[in-house]
Amino acid sequence: MQIRKKYLGLFGLLIFAVSVSAQQNDTIVKNKSKVDKTSEIIADTIAKDLKGAEQMELMASPNGLKDNLIIAAKIGNKYHLKDNPEAAKYDSIWLAEQYKNTALFDEMYKEVANLDVDAVTKVELDTETLKIRLEELNQKTPFNIEYNPSLENVIKSFLVRKRGLMERMLTASQFYFPMFEQELDNYNMPLEIKYLAIVESALNPRARSRVGATGLWQFMYGTGKENDLYVSSYVDDRSDPIKSTKAACEYLTKLYGIFGDWDLALAAYNSGPGNVNKAIRRSGGYKNYWNIRRNLPRETAGYLPAFIATMYLFEYAEEHGLKAKPVDRPYFETDTVHVKSLIAFEQISELVGISMEELKALNPSYKLQIIPYEKGRDHFLRLPLDALGKFVTNEEAIYAHVANELKNKEKPLPQLVKSQDRIRYRVKSGDYLGKIANRYRVRVSDLKRWNGLRSNNLRIGQRLTIFTRNPVTTVTKKTKKKTTNTSSGNEAVAIGSKVHMVKEGDSLWTISRKYPGITIENLREWNGISGNNLKPGTKLKLCDCPS
Numbered sequence: 001m002q003i004r005k006k007y008l009g010l011f012g013l014l015i016f017a018v019s020v021s022a023q024q025n026d027t028i029v030k031n032k033s034k035v036d037k038t039s040e041i042i043a044d045t046i047a048k049d050l051k052g053a054e055q056m057e058l059m060a061s062p063n064g065l066k067d068n069l070i071i072a073a074k075i076g077n078k079y080h081l082k083d084n085p086e087a088a089k090y091d092s093i094w095l096a097e098q099y100k101n102t103a104l105f106d107e108m109y110k111e112v113a114n115l116d117v118d119a120v121t122k123v124e125l126d127t128e129t130l131k132i133r134l135e136e137l138n139q140k141t142p143f144n145i146e147y148n149p150s151l152e153n154v155i156k157s158f159l160v161r162k163r164g165l166m167e168r169m170l171t172a173s174q175f176y177f178p179m180f181e182q183e184l185d186n187y188n189m190p191l192e193i194k195y196l197a198i199v200e201s202a203l204n205p206r207a208r209s210r211v212g213a214t215g216l217w218q219f220m221y222g223t224g225k226e227n228d229l230y231v232s233s234y235v236d237d238r239s240d241p242i243k244s245t246k247a248a249c250e251y252l253t254k255l256y257g258i259f260g261d262w263d264l265a266l267a268a269y270n271s272g273p274g275n276v277n278k279a280i281r282r283s284g285g286y287k288n289y290w291n292i293r294r295n296l297p298r299e300t301a302g303y304l305p306a307f308i309a310t311m312y313l314f315e316y317a318e319e320h321g322l323k324a325k326p327v328d329r330p331y332f333e334t335d336t337v338h339v340k341s342l343i344a345f346e347q348i349s350e351l352v353g354i355s356m357e358e359l360k361a362l363n364p365s366y367k368l369q370i371i372p373y374e375k376g377r378d379h380f381l382r383l384p385l386d387a388l389g390k391f392v393t394n395e396e397a398i399y400a401h402v403a404n405e406l407k408n409k410e411k412p413l414p415q416l417v418k419s420q421d422r423i424r425y426r427v428k429s430g431d432y433l434g435k436i437a438n439r440y441r442v443r444v445s446d447l448k449r450w451n452g453l454r455s456n457n458l459r460i461g462q463r464l465t466i467f468t469r470n471p472v473t474t475v476t477k478k479t480k481k482k483t484t485n486t487s488s489g490n491e492a493v494a495i496g497s498k499v500h501m502v503k504e505g506d507s508l509w510t511i512s513r514k515y516p517g518i519t520i521e522n523l524r525e526w527n528g529i530s531g532n533n534l535k536p537g538t539k540l541k542l543c544d545c546p547s
Helices: 002-006 008-024 032-049 052-059 064-079 093-101 104-113 127-139 149-161 163-186 191-201 221-226 241-259 262-271 273-282 289-295 303-315 345-352 356-362 385-393 395-407 433-440 444-451 508-514 520-527
Strands: 334-338 380-384 416-419 423-426 463-466 473-476 499-501 539-541
Touching (some): 104 191, 127 149, 127 303, 149 303, 163 191, 163 241, 163 303, 191 303, 221 444, 241 262, 241 273, 262 273, 262 289, 273 444, 334 385, 345 356, 345 380, 385 395, 433 444, 433 463, 444 463, 520 539
Antiparallel strands (some): 416 473, 499 539
16 A cells, blocks of 8 residues: 555656557457556666665565556556646645644634633824724624724734734635635625634644534534534534534524624634623623623633734725735635445545645545545535546446455555434433533533533433534444454354343453443443443343343
8 A cells, every 4th residue: 555655756747658459459359459558668667776675565566567557557558648738736735734724723722711811912003093994893883893992902912922923824814715705795794704823723624622523614523513514534514614604603592683793603602601690680780792791601701802903804805915825726716526336535535636634635525535425425526627528537437446456455445433422311410410420520500401401400310412522423334244253252242232242251341342332331221230240141231221
């Protein structure tokens, strides 16, 4: 596999040359012998260019050096794949910016969470000019934008301390903003909400906060599930730019329906509607963000000021000398194709001539760089328009090639692990909300919201619904395979297993290892086990379900 990656450029030259040769000989079928001869000649030429150790590595492979190169040539013949004239542009500015921006999420996250709106920063920005500009913004947006010293401090701080970050955001925004604006318009929402994604994730679709919020719009696992964002071992829709943007639009629309105010809707998006309601009560019934800000969680207190400061700097970037680099390919110059069979990024990269880096940037929701096939669920591959044409034109042959490769793959692909929509937890003696939240890595406020709890009091035996980032999972396999016993004692897990028969040498730890997502504590709870001793022949439940 390593040598194939290393000489992909050489294989590409071979494929292109043989493809040209095939075209010159009318059809591949009629001139198969001529094409094969051409393949051998080119393979010999490339082989001479390889150095000793490299040549030995290919020669040691099952097919040998020359045969490997000929196989590469025949793939080119079979699929008629041509060299990509846009290949030189794949290291485009927007792609480079995407990778530079991955580290900016932490910077933005810390800035918003610890924003001191009272700290004064010295910078040349006339207060009267700022007042005029803020009023201009207020006139063209439904957000309540008005001058106050705290907002001025935040804007000046961003101009000095976050100037570089803002210029990078100006560049990256050219890729995502057209798509954001289209979706916001579809939902009849303020287009300025596009700036929220900068505050949330610094436009990094793979961004993940310390509490597990993920994607451009920073959805928690449970909130994502509530808004139809699918998560499995292969896929995380929270990192899908289009799906997560639609979900953010729907969620923000619901919040606006509750509060009737976009400022409060954004505050609720960050901290939850419960915290905003409490802040309104504690402030004496005020509903203006700046009047309730002191009663909001610290992170949310800096959230809206950061949003407005970002909006201001984008709208008046030229006046402050903030400049963006031009982007080669905005989001709308890509398109998707429905995937009809499991396929890996590596195979797509080889077959349609697109770099792995660009595939990852365009398809950030696929966690293992593999697009799965699941009956009843659609998965899509996003490609630049020129590469998409190659894929669609050769689709049937590509899937056939991929299927053949998977059969001969030495290391099997990871099993598909589907996260259940929710788990049901039974409260035990000694439990409290903080303990349960810490165990499942969720927030206490989420536990209370999911279960309609008005206080922190729990009773033994009470059932709680939990949407967790590490849910109980069930393993599915596409085919049954014969297995042989090994010294490690690993056995194949039956499809849809709900019961495990204890064997000699089994322990809670070894059993939990065989069923991904199931912990020792799960096994104890579901089976009423207090100690560690297991009797061979005992049937253990693998779910919180009736016997």
